[in-house]
Amino acid sequence: MISIENLLTWLIALQTTYLENKQYLTDLDAAIGDADHGINMERGFTAVKQKIEATDHNDVGSLLKITAMTLISTVGGASGPLYGTFFLRASTACARKTTLTNAELVNMFDVGLQGVVQRGKARLADKTMIDALTPALEAMTQALENGASLTNILQAGTDAAEHGMQQTIPMLAKKGRASYLGERSIGHQDPGATSSYLMLKTALDVWGNEET
Amino acid sequence: MISIENLLTWLIALQTTYLENKQYLTDLDAAIGDADHGINMERGFTAVKQKIEATDHNDVGSLLKITAMTLISTVGGASGPLYGTFFLRASTACARKTTLTNAELVNMFDVGLQGVVQRGKARLADKTMIDALTPALEAMTQALENGASLTNILQAGTDAAEHGMQQTIPMLAKKGRASYLGERSIGHQDPGATSSYLMLKTALDVWGNEET
Amino acid sequence: MKKLINDTADVVSEALVGIGAAHADLLRVDLDKKTIMRADGPIQGKVALISGGGSGHEPMHGGYVGMGMLDAACAGEVFTSPTPDQMEAATKAVDGGAGVLHIVKNYTGDVMNFEMGAELCQAEGIAVEAVVINDDVAVQDSLYTAGRRGVGTTVLAEKLCGAAAERGDDLQAVANLCRKVNDQGRSMGMALTSCTVPAAGKPTFELGPNEMEIGIGIHGEPGRERMELKSAREIVAMMSEAILSDLPFESGDQVIALVNGMGGTPLIELYLIYNELNQICQARGITIARQLVGNYITSLEMAGFSITLLRADEEMLVLWDAPVHTPALRWGV
Amino acid sequence: MKKLINDTADVVSEALVGIGAAHADLLRVDLDKKTIMRADGPIQGKVALISGGGSGHEPMHGGYVGMGMLDAACAGEVFTSPTPDQMEAATKAVDGGAGVLHIVKNYTGDVMNFEMGAELCQAEGIAVEAVVINDDVAVQDSLYTAGRRGVGTTVLAEKLCGAAAERGDDLQAVANLCRKVNDQGRSMGMALTSCTVPAAGKPTFELGPNEMEIGIGIHGEPGRERMELKSAREIVAMMSEAILSDLPFESGDQVIALVNGMGGTPLIELYLIYNELNQICQARGITIARQLVGNYITSLEMAGFSITLLRADEEMLVLWDAPVHTPALRWGV
Ligand SMILES: Nc1ncnc2c1ncn2[C@@H]1O[C@H](COP(=O)(O)OP(=O)(O)O)[C@@H](O)[C@H]1O
Ligand SMILES: Nc1ncnc2c1ncn2[C@@H]1O[C@H](COP(=O)(O)OP(=O)(O)O)[C@@H](O)[C@H]1O
Ligand SMILES: [Mg+2]
Ligand SMILES: [Mg+2]
Numbered sequence A, B: 001m002i003s004i005e006n007l008l009t010w011l012i013a014l015q016t017t018y019l020e021n022k023q024y025l026t027d028l029d030a031a032i033g034d035a036d037h038g039i040n041m042e043r044g045f046t047a048v049k050q051k052i053e054a055t056d057h058n059d060v061g062s063l064l065k066i067t068a069m070t071l072i073s074t075v076g077g078a079s080g081p082l083y084g085t086f087f088l089r090a091s092t093a094c095a096r097k098t099t100l101t102n103a104e105l106v107n108m109f110d111v112g113l114q115g116v117v118q119r120g121k122a123r124l125a126d127k128t129m130i131d132a133l134t135p136a137l138e139a140m141t142q143a144l145e146n147g148a149s150l151t152n153i154l155q156a157g158t159d160a161a162e163h164g165m166q167q168t169i170p171m172l173a174k175k176g177r178a179s180y181l182g183e184r185s186i187g188h189q190d191p192g193a194t195s196s197y198l199m200l201k202t203a204l205d206v207w208g209n210e211e212t
Numbered sequence C, D: 001m002k003k004l005i006n007d008t009a010d011v012v013s014e015a016l017v018g019i020g021a022a023h024a025d026l027l028r029v030d031l032d033k034k035t036i037m038r039a040d041g042p043i044q045g046k047v048a049l050i051s052g053g054g055s056g057h058e059p060m061h062g063g064y065v066g067m068g069m070l071d072a073a074c075a076g077e078v079f080t081s082p083t084p085d086q087m088e089a090a091t092k093a094v095d096g097g098a099g100v101l102h103i104v105k106n107y108t109g110d111v112m113n114f115e116m117g118a119e120l121c122q123a124e125g126i127a128v129e130a131v132v133i134n135d136d137v138a139v140q141d142s143l144y145t146a147g148r149r150g151v152g153t154t155v156l157a158e159k160l161c162g163a164a165a166e167r168g169d170d171l172q173a174v175a176n177l178c179r180k181v182n183d184q185g186r187s188m189g190m191a192l193t194s195c196t197v198p199a200a201g202k203p204t205f206e207l208g209p210n211e212m213e214i215g216i217g218i219h220g221e222p223g224r225e226r227m228e229l230k231s232a233r234e235i236v237a238m239m240s241e242a243i244l245s246d247l248p249f250e251s252g253d254q255v256i257a258l259v260n261g262m263g264g265t266p267l268i269e270l271y272l273i274y275n276e277l278n279q280i281c282q283a284r285g286i287t288i289a290r291q292l293v294g295n296y297i298t299s300l301e302m303a304g305f306s307i308t309l310l311r312a313d314e315e316m317l318v319l320w321d322a323p324v325h326t327p328a329l330r331w332g333v
């Protein structure tokens, strides 16, 4: 069972994650983009942290909606609307909930991913964040169906996201800024796939111990 | 006796001198000026060479006047009017002459130097070309009075110019672009004093063997 | 990183305050929404024009706000698209009842953020049209990719559509003109040096002492090809060939030409480049009817330039010549 | 050296052809004498204004030729004064019978070459007045030295005197106004990077990754002091203190302010700097009545900026607002 507190812990931990990986993500973006992805993510989640720490929360849906709106209005770029849409859709899937079961958690991620796909219109192997998120969702869904524990579900998702992220290296970018590079986009890891992997990895780190 | 041919040889040799020392003079100017003195001198004397090689000459005065007008209209900057005035005044001292005695040669340099002083209004130790030219003139005049040979006169002038040039190193610039540096002009050799030294050195090199 | 700034986090807002103070007669700045607006807006009955994008391309877009051009410009962080709430606020602020045109450069971020901003306004009944500019021939166009970037044609579109709105054209007409300008405009850029995003603190890419990038974007994105530095003549020939053959431009065409500096290129070089471009056009029977030479859509301190050519009909020339009064472009007033 | 040029020897002439082609409606270029002239000159009965200097400071001076400003600009090699024969030819070409004012920046070379050019014209009976601009507070003034350099105030003097000539002031009056502008204008510059003279092929000086030069000239001359890079706030405070205390400017003064980029500084930084300057002036009770923010008197691709303040009376403001139509400054027409 994921409580609102658990969600808060995760969202706040994401700020630390993106702060620590600001340079790493920005360097990845410098190679095939415009050198701001880490800056964007850190700015967004620092704002989220400030916002959600300032008030009390008793509804997962509205917590995620605040997160979404804050990301939308502070990140900008491509990742702002995409992660913003992710959390906005996720929030609708969690409206008026105070806790989430494993199934509801996986569903939340799934609905969020659908939002990203709709907003960005990227397809698998276009070298974007969905190349990390899609296999992660498949793995988590599979683990859930197998009755795995939360830790194992998140472990499966994180591993798949990491693998998906690595798989972006040989890809030729078709969407986002990296697509302008054509052939030269090959050989570089996608920054957005990396930030998506880090999102799951952080969930695993903060929730992995607290068994449901 | 300096013939028109001797003068032509000198003026043409100056082109080689400033071409070979283009970088050196420009580097000196970079330290305390605007990094163009070598470029300016080379451009000017390349134009002079083209101009004077294109016609026959039978009057020292008009040869020097052509040199002056060419320098004035191609060099620009501070050194253009200064060296231009040098040769313009020198030309008036040699009007309708076909040869120059040692005395006439020294007088030519002297009249030229007076022109530089009038045009530039610099005083000794202001860290300019006159810090090379003035001691050179004194040494040449002295040598002439002592009845020295042309080679020895030029050797005396060249040595004094070289010494004067080196003496500009510790000077604080009061005129020209280097003066903007104030104290920071100290410790650098003046580019114009250097090009003046090279002018005498070239005369020594081309005339030093041809005794009068 | 050497920059004339205070805190990297404050660069955009402090520059916004500066532009507002320097052009108080023309502009009003909403610091909260990082938006520059015409001081005399909203203009009742006039179609309003909004553009925006990441900062670091100055004078674009804030320098083009004013009579005869934009009604508002939304500023994002450096090289980062502004956010939907900015576009929403700007759209509401400038709407004079005749609808609002969003001029959007084709970058995934810009397109999505403007889209979300427009959705918010349309939900409240404001008529919003969006035109996406995608004129960069350095990028291969395709239905299955993000497509071509929006670069120099954006400036020309803002001028021409601003004039059309000023004379009273309705939203559809202004939007159609914008699409036509986009259809007939082509650009390409190159760089001698990278630029440094203030918050990143180091150059986006590194170029060797004898290298250049051809087909560069305006956000320090690497270009399509890195090659040995060539003469201006060869570079302009290469770039104009790519531009001219793309539309294609043909003998007899009249064009508006923009020779644009990326921010760190001296004007003396831009005029030298214009000379090369002009000769190439003349040789092909193409007449440069109007031109801009200078820094109009920049990438911070990047050294490099871009060329934009727009095939212009008589109507476009009339709109070009119409009065404009903004910080960066001014004539006829 | 990475530059967008062909042969280093041709940079100035090719740029001149470019500026002539880009502004054929305004300008006529004499390539032989490397001079840019008003296409509609000489204007009979109007005092003519000529300026000039080394190239590499674009848009100065060629970009200021046109109605309401200069009648001609003589271009030297990069950072090298033009020659007397150029000034002679230009003076003769633009004289409309009311005499010619030479606006000369105080550099030994410029002063001597203009002097010789003026002497040649005066010998032929043309009335020539020369005013030497020396507004750079970074240089100590003294009777026994070359004195202060001429920098940003030159641009303001050309605008104001051009307007005075246009309204019919006679040569003495225009020259006196020019002296007054020079007396009341003060400037100072700084650099983050050196520039590279094309023919020299390498940077004039080297600055460490965390160093800046304060009191820089516009020819890549090193400044008076090298120091660690500071924030824009501290730099502007330091430079405005030097400027304000020199005249001195006082509470109640109205000024025309120029925040000028040296060629490689992005506009976003210049606006940020303007904000700092504006705050300092406000705190001192000094009103910035008019302003320019941009690249107006540059040093090739140097990164850095200069500030110019001119104490302006009402007449100067009227002259400032008067119509001007040149490649670089245009309003009221
Ligand atoms: N159409 C898209 N669909 C999904 N993800 C995308 C799309 N376009 C870009 N991205 C993701 O966004 C990331 C870049 O984000 P960011 O650098 O913050 O934005 P920007 O490219 O505007 O600077 C890319 O690495 C990619 O993963
Ligand atoms: N007033 C002056 N009198 C004599 N020589 C001068 C004067 N001003 C400058 N010079 C000389 O000119 C030299 C610089 O010449 P150059 O670099 O060609 O001109 P610029 O300074 O205009 O670039 C200085 O090194 C100095 O010797
Ligand atoms: Mg990015
Ligand atoms: Mg020099």
Ligand SMILES: [Mg+2]
Pocket: A034, A036, A077, A078, C079, C080, C081, C109
């Ligand atoms: Mg970005």
Ligand SMILES: [Mg+2]
Pocket: B034, B036, B077, B078, D054, D079, D080, D081, D109
């Ligand atoms: Mg010089």
